[in-house]
Amino acid sequence: EAGVTQSPTHLIKTRGQQATLRCSPISGHTSVYWYQQALGLGLQFLLWYDEGEERNRGNFPPRFSGRQFPNYSSELNVNALELEDSALYLCASSPGQYSNQPQHFGDGTRLSIL
Amino acid sequence: QQQVKQSPQSLIVQKGGISIINCAYENTAFDYFPWYQQFPGKGPALLIAIRPDVSEKKEGRFTISFNKSAKQFSLHIMDSQPGDSATYFCAARTGTASKLTFGTGTRLQVTL
Numbered sequence: 001e002a003g004v005t006q007s008p009t010h011l012i013k014t015r016g017q018q019a020t021l022r023c024s025p026i027s028g029h030t031s032v033y034w035y036q037q038a039l040g041l042g043l044q045f046l047l048w049y050d051e052g053e054e055r056n057r058g059n060f061p062p063r064f065s066g067r068q069f070p071n072y073s074s075e076l077n078v079n080a081l082e083l084e085d086s087a088l089y090l091c092a093s094s095p096g097q098y099s100n101q102p103q104h105f106g107d108g109t110r111l112s113i114l
Numbered sequence: 115q116q117q118v119k120q121s122p123q124s125l126i127v128q129k130g131g132i133s134i135i136n137c138a139y140e141n142t143a144f145d146y147f148p149w150y151q152q153f154p155g156k157g158p159a160l161l162i163a164i165r166p167d168v169s170e171k172k173e174g175r176f177t178i179s180f181n182k183s184a185k186q187f188s189l190h191i192m193d194s195q196p197g198d199s200a201t202y203f204c205a206a207r208t209g210t211a212s213k214l215t216f217g218t219g220t221r222l223q224v225t226l
Contacts, residue, residue, distance in 0.1 A: 004157070033213065043158070043203065045213040056213055090157050092214075102148055103214060105157035 002027065004106035006091050012112045013081050021076040021109045025093030031055075032074040033094070033103055034066060038087035046089075049074055050097040078111070086113045117141050118206050120217025127224050133191035135220045137204035140185065144206035148214070149178065149189050152201045161202070162189070194224045 005024045013019050025032050034046040045058040049068035063079040072093075078085055088110050092103035119138045127133045137147075146165055150158035164171045164178040164187065171178045177190040191198055204217040 035214075035216075042218040043205075043214075043216040045215070048213055058213070092157075100146075102160050102163060104160065105150075107155070107157040 004091055004093050004104055006089075006106040006109050008109060009107075010110045010112070012114060014114050015081055015083060017081050019078045019081060019085075019111055021078075021089050021091075021111070023074045023076070023091030023093075023106060025072050025074070025091075026104060028095065029093035029104075030072050030096040031094045031099070031103075032068055032072065033092040034074070034076050035090045035092065036060075036087045037090055037108070038084075043090065047076070055097060081113050083113050085111060087111060117144075117215050118204060118217045120204050120220060122220060123218070124221045125223070127191075127194045127222065129194065129196060129224055129226050131194050131224075133189075133194045133198065133222055133224070135189045135202055135204070135222070136186065137188065137217050138184075138186045139206050141206070141208065141215075142185070143208045144215075145209065146207040147178070147180065147187050148205050148207075149176075150203045150205060150216075152203065152219075158203060191222075194222075196224045196226060198222060199224050 007022045031050040035043045037043045048056040066076040068074045088108040090108045092105045094103045095101045148163035149161045151161045152158040162176045175192045180187045202220045205214040
């Protein structure tokens with residue numbers, strides 16, 4: 001069974017540009033979570049989608065947004081990129097909002113802002 | 115507000131020794147406590163998890179000890195091996211399928 005897959009592996013942008021990161025959850029999982037892992041700051045929760053709806057949002061500015069598609073894959077968009085947005089962006093999935101099952105992570109997208 | 119505090123930040127243990135990582139939480143609504151292991155260039159992988167109705171859970175060389183009254187939990191790695199060298203994160207969750215709140219991580223190095 002394939003795990004959570006993320007693309008691209010690396011992404012290099014300049015300040016002010018926009019970035020789009022993609023995530024495919026484990027087959028059968030309907031919940032997708034996005035986390036930011038910045039150097040020295042640990043993993044910070046960004047967004048949670050389930051059944052196409054945004055269920056929860058972390059303490060990040062509105063230029064961080066996303067969506068979930070009918071096949072449960074998800075996209076994270078970051079607008080007006082700032083240097084501080086340089087981080088590893090991790091996607092996780094779980095079976096759904098009523099599930100007690102753990103979240104499983106992909107290997108992330110490394111976003112570098114020049 | 116950091117809701118899960120993790121210590122130590124880094125740890126060096128000799129092969130065969132016991133590695134101990136501690137976490138403390140503030141939110142009494144947390145009801146699920148997983149530990150994740152992360153190798154460089156990889157995403158976090160679930161290692162072991164516990165719920166507050168259990169004081170200890172063991173899986174192979176990995177044991178979680180949970181103290182509900184003290185709001186603390188810890189990971190013990192017995193017979194530590196060089197292959198265990200990684201960063202370990204404790205986490206906590208409220209209810210089903212909600213977000214994880216992570217500790218800041220412990221970088222473990224197991225020496226020969």
